[in-house]
Amino acid sequence: MNLVVEMRVGSHLHGTNSETSDTDIKGVYLPEARDIILQRVKPSIKTATNEHTVNTKDDVDTEHYSLQEYLRLVADGNSDALDMLFVNPENLRFKSHVWLDILANKEKLLSKSPERDFLRFVRSQCNKWGTAQSRTHTSAAVVYLFQELIRLGKDPLDKLETSAICFEAELCDRPHVSFPEISNGAKTLKHLCVCGKSVPYTASIKEALMIFSAVAKRYRHMDYAPRDARDWKDIAHGVRVGTQAIELLNTGNITFPRPDAKYLKRLKAGEVAFDEASFVLENLLHMLDTVSNYSSLPLEPDREWIDDFVTHQYLYEIGQ
Numbered sequence: 001m002n003l004v005v006e007m008r009v010g011s012h013l014h015g016t017n018s019e020t021s022d023t024d025i026k027g028v029y030l031p032e033a034r035d036i037i038l039q040r041v042k043p044s045i046k047t048a049t050n051e052h053t054v055n056t057k058d059d060v061d062t063e064h065y066s067l068q069e070y071l072r073l074v075a076d077g078n079s080d081a082l083d084m085l086f087v088n089p090e091n092l093r094f095k096s097h098v099w100l101d102i103l104a105n106k107e108k109l110l111s112k113s114p115e116r117d118f119l120r121f122v123r124s125q126c127n128k129w130g131t132a133q134s135r136t137h138t139s140a141a142v143v144y145l146f147q148e149l150i151r152l153g154k155d156p157l158d159k160l161e162t163s164a165i166c167f168e169a170e171l172c173d174r175p176h177v178s179f180p181e182i183s184n185g186a187k188t189l190k191h192l193c194v195c196g197k198s199v200p201y202t203a204s205i206k207e208a209l210m211i212f213s214a215v216a217k218r219y220r221h222m223d224y225a226p227r228d229a230r231d232w233k234d235i236a237h238g239v240r241v242g243t244q245a246i247e248l249l250n251t252g253n254i255t256f257p258r259p260d261a262k263y264l265k266r267l268k269a270g271e272v273a274f275d276e277a278s279f280v281l282e283n284l285l286h287m288l289d290t291v292s293n294y295s296s297l298p299l300e301p302d303r304e305w306i307d308d309f310v311t312h313q314y315l316y317e318i319g320q
Helices: 033-037 067-076 079-086 098-106 117-129 132-153 160-171 205-221 229-251 261-266 276-296 303-317
Strands: 001-011 025-031 044-048 062-066 092-095 181-183 190-194 197-199
Touching: 001 079, 001 098, 025 067, 025 079, 025 303, 033 303, 062 067, 067 079, 067 181, 067 303, 079 117, 079 229, 079 261, 098 303, 117 229, 132 160, 132 190, 132 205, 160 190, 160 205, 190 205, 229 261, 229 276
Parallel strands: 025 062
Antiparallel strands: 001 025, 001 092, 044 062, 181 190, 190 197
């Protein structure tokens, strides 16, 4: 395998490993010329020493991304790919000149787009583990508002934008409600976001009511308490990615090991009260919304540079 870079990631990188932690290795590779020409490059290649039982400290999980796949993941804001971009020297096992070129241009890979994977992940964790009562009340209030609009004579097929003045005034002070402008690449549309679920203003009132009714129903019936170690690990993961996102948006950097590693280990072990963990996640979400507005990172990554870089490297591999 023609390696671009290889490193140790996971809990050893984050500083949250224990005596029983397994080892996670990730890397990036340049495909063979034959695979490039025949268009059969594998996005990733995985190996594991243990595929049948729970991993132990002796097990090693390895994954290598193709260059194109890795740069796509970074541009999309994948948290694992971003970890790799900011790995500390102690966990770096191999680096090539191609990797050094990537590091020299990493500002072209970063952005503050609200659709970045790590931001969506933190929002999903807040929706799952955040303070449930306020989300239940907010989603129910949104449903009631749209039902009232229809009852008072508003055509259900009218677009949301025709009632924007009304619902923005009613909902602007509600927790878990925002009105972001989200780009799909071709154009930017204003959205109504309720408890992490976004609906564009171009959707009909009927569509919005159906979507937010499903959100309200989900919150009414969810059991919010973590049940086992997997749930606490999930919560700790959300907090870690959230603090990394805030640091990245503020500074353009992610520090490893994590400065809050001791607290993250307590979270993983279930040694923190759930009410506290829930509050931390909620606070992270509010901080992310604020920091995103003032971040100096570009709104979108430079995907043209990415395409040019991959093209250059692949042409070199096939001898062109």
